Amino acid sequence: MTDELAAKLDRLESRGLIEDLVSNYCHGFDKRDYARFLAIWWDDCVWKIGPPFGDFSGHEGIHQAIHDVLWPAWAQSQHVTSNLVVEFTSPDSASGVCDVDCMGLLTDSTDATFVGATYRDRFERRHGVWKIVEREVVIHHFNGFPGTRLTKPETE
Amino acid sequence: MTDELAAKLDRLESRGLIEDLVSNYCHGFDKRDYARFLAIWWDDCVWKIGPPFGDFSGHEGIHQAIHDVLWPAWAQSQHVTSNLVVEFTSPDSASGVCDVDCMGLLTDSTDATFVGATYRDRFERRHGVWKIVEREVVIHHFNGFPGTRLTKPETE
Amino acid sequence: MTDELAAKLDRLESRGLIEDLVSNYCHGFDKRDYARFLAIWWDDCVWKIGPPFGDFSGHEGIHQAIHDVLWPAWAQSQHVTSNLVVEFTSPDSASGVCDVDCMGLLTDSTDATFVGATYRDRFERRHGVWKIVEREVVIHHFNGFPGTRLTKPETE
Numbered sequence: 366m367t368d369e370l371a372a373k374l375d376r377l378e379s380r381g382l383i384e385d386l387v388s389n390y391c392h393g394f395d396k397r398d399y400a401r402f403l404a405i406w407w408d409d410c411v412w413k414i415g416p417p418f419g420d421f422s423g424h425e426g427i428h429q430a431i432h433d434v435l436w437p438a439w440a441q442s443q444h445v446t447s448n449l450v451v452e453f454t455s456p457d458s459a460s461g462v463c464d465v466d467c468m469g470l471l472t473d474s475t476d477a478t479f480v481g482a483t484y485r486d487r488f489e490r491r492h493g494v495w496k497i498v499e500r501e502v503v504i505h506h507f508n509g510f511p512g513t514r515l516t517k518p519e520t521e
Numbered sequence: 522m523t524d525e526l527a528a529k530l531d532r533l534e535s536r537g538l539i540e541d542l543v544s545n546y547c548h549g550f551d552k553r554d555y556a557r558f559l560a561i562w563w564d565d566c567v568w569k570i571g572p573p574f575g576d577f578s579g580h581e582g583i584h585q586a587i588h589d590v591l592w593p594a595w596a597q598s599q600h601v602t603s604n605l606v607v608e609f610t611s612p613d614s615a616s617g618v619c620d621v622d623c624m625g626l627l628t629d630s631t632d633a634t635f636v637g638a639t640y641r642d643r644f645e646r647r648h649g650v651w652k653i654v655e656r657e658v659v660i661h662h663f664n665g666f667p668g669t670r671l672t673k674p675e676t677e
Numbered sequence: 678m679t680d681e682l683a684a685k686l687d688r689l690e691s692r693g694l695i696e697d698l699v700s701n702y703c704h705g706f707d708k709r710d711y712a713r714f715l716a717i718w719w720d721d722c723v724w725k726i727g728p729p730f731g732d733f734s735g736h737e738g739i740h741q742a743i744h745d746v747l748w749p750a751w752a753q754s755q756h757v758t759s760n761l762v763v764e765f766t767s768p769d770s771a772s773g774v775c776d777v778d779c780m781g782l783l784t785d786s787t788d789a790t791f792v793g794a795t796y797r798d799r800f801e802r803r804h805g806v807w808k809i810v811e812r813e814v815v816i817h818h819f820n821g822f823p824g825t826r827l828t829k830p831e832t833e
Contacts, residue, residue: 367523367679367682370523370526370682371682373530374530374682374685374686377530377533377534378685378689385762387760388759388761389762391759391760392760392762392774392776395776396795416675417674441817441818443776443778443817443818444760444776445601445757445759445760445777445778446759446760447544447547447602447603447757447759448543448544448600448602449544450541450544450545450548464547464548464600466601466622466624466778468793468818477791479633479669481599481671483552504673504674505599505673506597506624506670506671506672508669508670508671508672510668510669511668512668512822512823513791513820513823514818514820515793515817515818516818516819517816517817517818517819518816518819519728519729526679526683529686529690533686533689533690533693536693572830572831573831603700603703603756603757603758603759604699604700604703605700606697606700606701606704619700620703620704620756620757621757622755622778622780635780635825637827639708660829661753661829662789662828662829663828663829663830664825664828666822667824668824
């Protein structure tokens with residue numbers, strides 16, 4: 366009985382740690398904390414962003430995507446993830462699907478840009494640590510909002 | 522002691538399974554996966570959407586709402602749910618409240634439409650399976666965003 | 678072994694209760710349920726909202742912020758929180774970070790206002806109850822969306 370409880374508990378803990386990966390993707394990306402962002406990916410990972418940004422492999426690919434492509438393209442961004450559903454294929458591997466709303470400001474624009482997408486992920490636990498093996502981004506819409514801005518509140 | 526641990530663990534597992542129902546409502550609806558959507562509802566369910574769409578009962582009502590009313594009305598949509606709070610009234614029944622932002626495109630419009638709402642739910646576990654008995658939708662705002670569009674990114 | 682299981686289970690339960698605090702902040706604020714809102718704060722709390730609203734201390738400060746400043750400023754609002762990451766510093770204390778999208782209507786405006794922010798929190802469990810000791814709000818953007826409205830759907 367204790368073995369069964371321990372297995373259920375392990376599943377719940379894993380679910381929480383996977384949710385942390387999904388959250389830290391956003392915190393790392395939006396707050397420009399590269400160490401936090403990199404720590405969610407296995408070194409043989411694949412990040413399939415697709416158009417307009419491309420696909421990237423391994424920690425080298427993550428570095429290139431972030432420093433050469435994405436952070437230069439976005440002056441600021443806020444990703445809000447939701448609807449995470451995790452399905453375990455073994456105690457140490459799982460797939461996930463979640464949705465994201467992203468409001469941001471492209472460096473070549475003055476209007477806010479709004480993106481809606483779905484992430485399809487594969488997670489693995491190796492030596493007791495959960496990280497992302499693959500994230501595929503399916504973008505549903507990617508549009509400027511004419512006449513809007515994204516600025517901090519004015520201080521008196 | 523093990524009985525108490527098992528009861529706590531059951532509560533945590535139930536919380537996760539209820540969260541999956543809330544997430545799969547969005548995945549099923551937005552990705553037009555009817556099997557996934559239908560699977561979250563008990564066959565004696567009530568889905569109180571209210572104006573402008575109406576109320577629906579049972580799996581027949583779900584079918585009608587989805588195929589005759591909602592999917593024809595929305596060309597595309599993305600629901601992002603948040604703030605889920607679950608209160609258990611017994612080991613096998615619970616109420617929930619959560620909020621949703623929905624960005625979508627009505628079939629009769631070219632502008633994006635943004636909806637903010639709250640879901641008030643009742644969940645029941647029958648024969649070991651959690652599903653929704655009742656979902657009431659309270660819509661706070663439902664507006665077009667003039668001049669905006671919802672389109673995929675252009676591929677080179 | 679049972680002690681270790683019990684400790685892990687306690688951590689998972691605490692994570693859920695902390696998530697409820699984050700959710701009830703939104704439900705209490707947006708649905709104007711002051712009892713629900715106040716119940717998430719310890720009586721020696723600090724709520725650092727910063728510009729344009731200010732900082733507030735204790736239950737008296739919460740009362741002032743809500744009734745004299747924020748509810749008068751916002752005719753309606755919907756906060757959607759996401760990306761909650763909780764780090765425990767002891768079994769009874771934790772820090773958290775999460776993001777929020779807020780769509781609302783300021784009382785002095787007819788256009789929708791969209792806010793993106795991050796909450797940095799400290800939580801403590803006292804006599805078995807988790808509440809917020811400190812919430813710092815970091816606002817990333819706070820802008821009107823010209824030409825948009827926030828209204829309920831019309832009833833036939």
